[in-house]
Amino acid sequence: MSPAATPYETVIGLEVHAQLSTRSKMFCGCPTTFGARPNTQTCPVCLGLPGVLPVVNRRAVEFGIRTALAFGCRVNEACRFARKHYYYPDMPKNYQISQYEEPLAEDGFLEIDIEGGARSIGIQRLHLEEDVGKLLHEGTLETAQASLVDFNRSGVALMETVSRPELSSPEEAAAYLRAFRAVLVFLGVCDGNMEEGSLRCDANVSIRPRGSAKLGTKVEIKNLNSFRNVQRALEFEVRRQAQALDAGERIAQETRLWEAERGYTRSMRSKEFAHDYRYFPEPDLVPLQIDRRWVEEIRAGLPELPRAWRQRVVAQYGLPPYDAEVLTQSRALVDYYEAALREWAPASGTAADRPKVLSNWIMSELLRVLPGDDEQAVRGSPIPPRHLVGLLRLIENSTISGKIAKDVFQKMFDSGQDAPTIVERDGLTQVADEGALGQVIDSVMAANSKAIEDYRRGKKEAKGALVGQVMKATRGKANPALVNRLLEDKLSQT
Amino acid sequence: MIDRKDVEHVARLTRLALTEPELERMRVELNSILAHLDTLRAVPTEGIEPTSHAVDIVNVMREDEVEPCLPQDAALANAPDPSGDFFRVPRIIEE
Numbered sequence: 001m002s003p004a005a006t007p008y009e010t011v012i013g014l015e016v017h018a019q020l021s022t023r024s025k026m027f028c029g030c031p032t033t034f035g036a037r038p039n040t041q042t043c044p045v046c047l048g049l050p051g052v053l054p055v056v057n058r059r060a061v062e063f064g065i066r067t068a069l070a071f072g073c074r075v076n077e078a079c080r081f082a083r084k085h086y087y088y089p090d091m092p093k094n095y096q097i098s099q100y101e102e103p104l105a106e107d108g109f110l111e112i113d114i115e116g117g118a119r120s121i122g123i124q125r126l127h128l129e130e131d132v133g134k135l136l137h138e139g140t141l142e143t144a145q146a147s148l149v150d151f152n153r154s155g156v157a158l159m160e161t162v163s164r165p166e167l168s169s170p171e172e173a174a175a176y177l178r179a180f181r182a183v184l185v186f187l188g189v190c191d192g193n194m195e196e197g198s199l200r201c202d203a204n205v206s207i208r209p210r211g212s213a214k215l216g217t218k219v220e221i222k223n224l225n226s227f228r229n230v231q232r233a234l235e236f237e238v239r240r241q242a243q244a245l246d247a248g249e250r251i252a253q254e255t256r257l258w259e260a261e262r263g264y265t266r267s268m269r270s271k272e273f274a275h276d277y278r279y280f281p282e283p284d285l286v287p288l289q290i291d292r293r294w295v296e297e298i299r300a301g302l303p304e305l306p307r308a309w310r311q312r313v314v315a316q317y318g319l320p321p322y323d324a325e326v327l328t329q330s331r332a333l334v335d336y337y338e339a340a341l342r343e344w345a346p347a348s349g350t351a352a353d354r355p356k357v358l359s360n361w362i363m364s365e366l367l368r369v370l371p372g373d374d375e376q377a378v379r380g381s382p383i384p385p386r387h388l389v390g391l392l393r394l395i396e397n398s399t400i401s402g403k404i405a406k407d408v409f410q411k412m413f414d415s416g417q418d419a420p421t422i423v424e425r426d427g428l429t430q431v432a433d434e435g436a437l438g439q440v441i442d443s444v445m446a447a448n449s450k451a452i453e454d455y456r457r458g459k460k461e462a463k464g465a466l467v468g469q470v471m472k473a474t475r476g477k478a479n480p481a482l483v484n485r486l487l488e489d490k491l492s493q494t
Numbered sequence: 495m496i497d498r499k500d501v502e503h504v505a506r507l508t509r510l511a512l513t514e515p516e517l518e519r520m521r522v523e524l525n526s527i528l529a530h531l532d533t534l535r536a537v538p539t540e541g542i543e544p545t546s547h548a549v550d551i552v553n554v555m556r557e558d559e560v561e562p563c564l565p566q567d568a569a570l571a572n573a574p575d576p577s578g579d580f581f582r583v584p585r586i587i588e589e
Contacts (some may be wrong), residue, residue: 001576007578022558022560023534023558023559023560024558024560028561029556029559029560029561029562030560030561030563031560031563035553037566038566038579038580039566039569039570039579039580040563040565040566041563042563042564042569043561043564044564047564055554055556056554056555057555057556057558058555058556058557058558059557059558060558061555078547080546085507087507087508087509088583088586089583089586135586136580137585138582138585144585145584145585146575146577146582146583146584146585147582147583147584147585147586148577148578148580148581148582149582149583150579150580151569151581216528218506276503276507278507281546281547283546283547285554286547286549286551286552286553286554287546287552288552288553288555289552289553303575330536362589421522423509428539
């Protein structure tokens with residue numbers, strides 16, 4: 001739906017919860033490994049047993065500060081934790097340790113690239129808290145009489161970041177989430193794995209008559225756990241609200257749940273009382289006074305962020321912005337690209353098209369066989385950057401054709417061997433022997449007199465068919481440039 | 495002043511099913527606690543920084559190191575209704 005198509009404008013704010021990549025939980029020493037057997041990573045603290053004392057994980061605070069600095073936030077000198085009270089079986093203490101009045105950091109921004117330019121989206125606050133357990137329903141949701149609880153996730157360090165309501169379309173919201181994820185992944189504070197729930201998103205959305213200064217009634221949507229779902233859910237919700245207003249109805253301020261399989265949002269009535277959280281300062285934790293020297297140390301260690309990296313490679317190598325965007329889906333992929341480029345094109349004597357050739361191969365081949373947003377998968381690629389460059393060198397010096405190279409790529413991926421080894425073993429070297437190729441061309445021409453006739457009558461495409469026949473006869477090993485030249489010579493002779 | 499409606503609201507939030515006499519007793523007791531807070535409020539605090547703690551300590555943190563967990567059977571030992579690897583709880587009604 002294009003914005004101009006409706007009389008309303010959309011106002012969206014996003015709350016993103018990111019699991020921090022700490023080894024241990026936020027307030028206890030239990031491990032945070034995903035996928036462990038249920039209820040094997042718990043202790044009295046994260047089970048909420050009486051009489052225990054939480055202790056803050058220093059690394060989680062460091063990660064929070066690192067992220068805050070990347071977003072240009074002010075890191076508060078003093079911050080404290082608070083109890084947020086509500087009842088739900090995934091939370092055994094009946095309160096979540098979070099931050100309320102004095103969060104770790106406030107007032108930053110995130111720049112997003114959207115069609116037609118860049119926008120800066122305000123970040124209101126960033127705070128630390130603990131995750132809750134995981135609920136599984138026995139049987140289907142409709143028929144279940146009981147739920148099963150796994151507390152392995154209970155107490156895992158979470159960072160909540162709240163944007164200002166400055167996103168003006170579902171597309172922008174998805175762009176924000178993508179940019180947000182990329183920053184966290186580059187900082188190494190979150191693995192960004194949305195399928196495993198490392199990054200989760202809630203949205204606040206309202207619409208108002210175009211040009212109106214007053215905000216409309218805001219609806220909170222939960223359960224937006226992929227870029228696609230953020231966009232779909234918001235598109236649905238904006239449409240639902242517009243239809244309601246068109247029909248003269250009022251929008252209820254409520255929490256709605258996105259049902260991804262069914263493609264709609266539905267009201268969660270049980271949350272009626274949920275907003276009375278009765279926050280108060282957590283008596284079991286003393287306040288934090290963030291040392292400025294610590295902040296400056298963390299600032300000094302910030303890496304180049306995805307947006308800066310993209311701008312640099314676009315300017316430096318002439319890489320299309322699209323390629324740069326694809327490559328920044330993980331830190332590992334950027335590292336892969338850079339390692340390969342260093343290997344292939346050292347500072348001196350850089351062939352101008354190598355950066356693009358390399359990104360083409362990464363996008364069309366490597367990302368076909370590897371999930372590019374999976375840090376571990378990319379780092380553990382059976383084809384390390386050095387091997388990919390080895391393959392590209394064989395194309396560059398005409399040892400193999402681009403077509404054969406794709407087969408070799410697959411064999412490299414399957415075996416972990418390098419390109420020269422495979423090409424040698426399987427006899428894939430291009431036929432670049434003029435005499436041998438000339439014989440093949442002669443027999444192809446003899447068998448395709450019609451194509452030759454067509455060619456001479458001016459139908460130049462006929463040559464392509466002949467080249468194809470030669471390639472087929474040599475099982476793709478002929479050097480295409482040489483075939484073209486030889487064929488042209490022969491066609492012009494006779 | 496806390497009235498009956500406040501007590502009912504708080505009871506609901508804390509999932510307590512109070513009987514009529516209990517509601518009334520809570521109303522009286524909560525009001526007497528608030529009255530005590532009024533006494534505290536009489537202390538002059540002008541120019542004193544608010545605090546949430548009686549002890550003057552900040553920055554108690556631990557290193558990010560993994561420590562041993564409870565064995566699963568110990569974790570589930572006090573569960574009223576364990577089921578395999580899990581704690582089992584009555585279904586939560588969303589609607």
